[in-house]
Amino acid sequence: MHLLIIGAAGMIGRKLAERVAVTGRIGDRAVDTLTLADVVEPEAAQDFAGTRHAVTADLTEPGTAERLIGARPDIVVHLAAIVSGEAEADFDKGYRINLDGTRALFDAIRLTDGYAPRVVYASSLAVFGAPFPDVIADDFHLTPLTSYGTQKVMGELLLDDYSRRGFMDGVGIRFPTICIRPGRPNKAASGFFSGILREPLNGQEAVLPVDEDVRHWHASPRSAVGFIEHAATMDTAALGSRRNVTMPGVSATVGDQIKALRQVAGDATAALIRREPDPTIARIVGGWPRDFDTARARDLGFRAETSFREIIEVYVEDELDGKLPSG
Amino acid sequence: MHLLIIGAAGMIGRKLAERVAVTGRIGDRAVDTLTLADVVEPEAAQDFAGTRHAVTADLTEPGTAERLIGARPDIVVHLAAIVSGEAEADFDKGYRINLDGTRALFDAIRLTDGYAPRVVYASSLAVFGAPFPDVIADDFHLTPLTSYGTQKVMGELLLDDYSRRGFMDGVGIRFPTICIRPGRPNKAASGFFSGILREPLNGQEAVLPVDEDVRHWHASPRSAVGFIEHAATMDTAALGSRRNVTMPGVSATVGDQIKALRQVAGDATAALIRREPDPTIARIVGGWPRDFDTARARDLGFRAETSFREIIEVYVEDELDGKLPSG
Incomplete structure (x- = not known):
């Protein structure tokens, strides 16, 4: 074929x-x-x-x-x-x-x-x-x-x-929205959804430009x-x-994302997230969808993660060879 | 301008x-x-x-x-x-x-x-x-x-x-669907919606290819x-x-259409409709929408008829100089 x-x-x-x-x-x-x-x-x-x-x-x-x-x-x-x-x-x-x-x-x-x-x-x-x-x-x-x-x-x-x-x-x-995107930070308005997890998991500081109650749709x-x-x-x-x-996905707030990061990688890793509000990014992201009913996709056999913790674990397995940051 | x-x-x-x-x-x-x-x-x-x-x-x-x-x-x-x-x-x-x-x-x-x-x-x-x-x-x-x-x-x-x-x-x-279309009969699957009214109003026989409970959306x-x-x-x-x-319109069954024709033009006119079921047309029309909530259009100031009788009266005024068939 x-x-x-x-x-x-x-x-x-x-x-x-x-x-x-x-x-x-x-x-x-x-x-x-x-x-x-x-x-x-x-x-x-x-x-x-x-x-x-x-x-x-x-x-x-x-x-x-x-x-x-x-x-x-x-x-x-x-x-x-x-x-x-x-x-x-x-x-x-x-x-x-x-x-x-x-x-x-x-x-x-x-x-x-x-x-x-x-x-x-x-x-x-x-x-x-x-x-x-x-x-x-x-x-x-x-x-x-x-x-x-x-x-x-x-x-x-x-x-x-x-x-x-x-x-x-x-x-x-x-x-x-694909999360956690591997690779380097980018300037996309959505970049922080991956960045606030990827950078800390790589031992680096990350910037969070929006409130923790911002909700979005991830896989x-x-x-x-x-x-x-x-x-x-x-x-x-x-x-x-x-x-x-x-497609199915996980509806999660930024607060849910950070909580999952803390569960997987500990408080010290989560502490690498620095709050730096950006009203422009907040306004753009504020117009984005937050949650979907994807019963149809699931009935058709499409599968995604069911928790944000799972999304982080996939990144650790696929991109970090299963290794969490020390400390 | x-x-x-x-x-x-x-x-x-x-x-x-x-x-x-x-x-x-x-x-x-x-x-x-x-x-x-x-x-x-x-x-x-x-x-x-x-x-x-x-x-x-x-x-x-x-x-x-x-x-x-x-x-x-x-x-x-x-x-x-x-x-x-x-x-x-x-x-x-x-x-x-x-x-x-x-x-x-x-x-x-x-x-x-x-x-x-x-x-x-x-x-x-x-x-x-x-x-x-x-x-x-x-x-x-x-x-x-x-x-x-x-x-x-x-x-x-x-x-x-x-x-x-x-x-x-x-x-x-x-x-x-625009009803009553003036002019001659045509071969469109939707043609009968106008034809069963227009032809009788012009003193001619018309063919109805579907059941009277077929519902559609007209102006x-x-x-x-x-x-x-x-x-x-x-x-x-x-x-x-x-x-x-x-756009707003009137949701009406074929039965509603015929009843309105009878009210406007009398039993003899409505009797010019001949039932001749056509399964192909019935199947096509069966897949068409029947009714709409057009609150938005009406809030925006768009106006249509509110009854099928009114739709027939518009045809009589605009196309027949107000003259109904004799008899």
Whole structure:
């Protein structure tokens, strides 16, 4: 079976590729050919036992989608996108990459005769826009408040329509905020959700710019890879005509996060969090969703952590070789 | 003030243009220049007292949107679309006209410096897809089951995003099924909703292909014009970030329709309806929405008929010069 991952140089794409390399499978399906594509050459999964292709490809360039689809991969995982901040800063680039790039991919698939692969599409909580109910139901309307969110909904709609027409067999997954993101601190407004845990777990100080009662929706990178694996191999009949699904996660306040950090790593580690209120970040984050009813996703077999403590333990296992900071 | 109507040769476009010609206004704003555009030359409003332009224009041809927007009309009413059946039959044409045409128009507006006109966008109940609750709330999610519905939602999303960015001041209106449509019978699955009233009111037999308990959502052509006039001139601050609104209407069963016809025009007229069940039409119509909670639209000042009797009376006044069939 041939698996194509587009956006394979990103954090989730790399983790997915590494897992496929280790297991030789995605979900319950054996992978013999793995094609990794991104705008920069993907480095992951060098030790994959099957045939591995690394492709530098920009979906917005004419012919690129057709070239990627030419080998008729059985499963296409489409993670390529520019992020929220960049799509907001550069209007044309956001629509070109997130909308036109996705449509180019879907059309290349549509126009390949006798071909209808499983397509896993990475969507986002940004498809939702405030004001929200406290718990957002699966049938809540999609009213994004960013260009990124708008582009992601448009991709969801194409996925539904192209699947209904039989051009592909799509599953759209709306990722929670991924926590704890490995790597270095970044400037994203959401960065502190990971930073206040990651930096202390690495023995470093972290800044908390919002109040402890700020609530948000989280899942680990390991869960994110699991969502993709399940979406790539599940029986899509259960989805009916609504192929985009809000993924399960943990609704937690910042206070819950800190409490879990203290439980896992002790008071001294939690004491590395320094309060430094930032009204701008507080205002941005104040408009974000806090909690979801994801009964549908769970009924469909998607699984995430069930406590924030578990999210932290996943990070310690996957990124710190199980080692907690001393002291 | 300059009003541009795109899709001015269609039924609603013609009625809107005629009304502007008669009143010299749209809503409470005086119109001195009226530009009518369509893929065939618009014939309406020949007697408009101001400056009238009739333009043959296809939004999907390069440069057309720029040409229409070049004169910087203050209000742009965008009614141009291919209908549901055609968008389903011709995939490429549907996306080209309904999505790319709309985007070309919106981008021509966006790229005109210092210009942010009121844009009224015709959307549709087709943005919703079964299964539905009995009454569809304003925050029900958008899960279209046709390519037409998909394209209409994508236009709604662009309208929201382009308005949020300040490129335009958009209002999207989701029309009910328009009843009683004037003119000749057509082959649309929805055609009988008008036909079982229009043909008897014109002394002719009509065919009813579904059961009398089929329920649907209706408003008159006069209300449709009123929706556009209100959307063109309302204070959009009240819309907040959610600029697409399900219009008010009358939820009525076919039985309610026939009862109202009997009340207005007598038993002999209603007896011209011949039952001829068509399982295909019954199945299609069975997937359509039945009722909406449109408190939001009414709070925003949109008005429709409140009974089916009123919808019939509007037809008799506007299309039959107030004359009922004899007998």
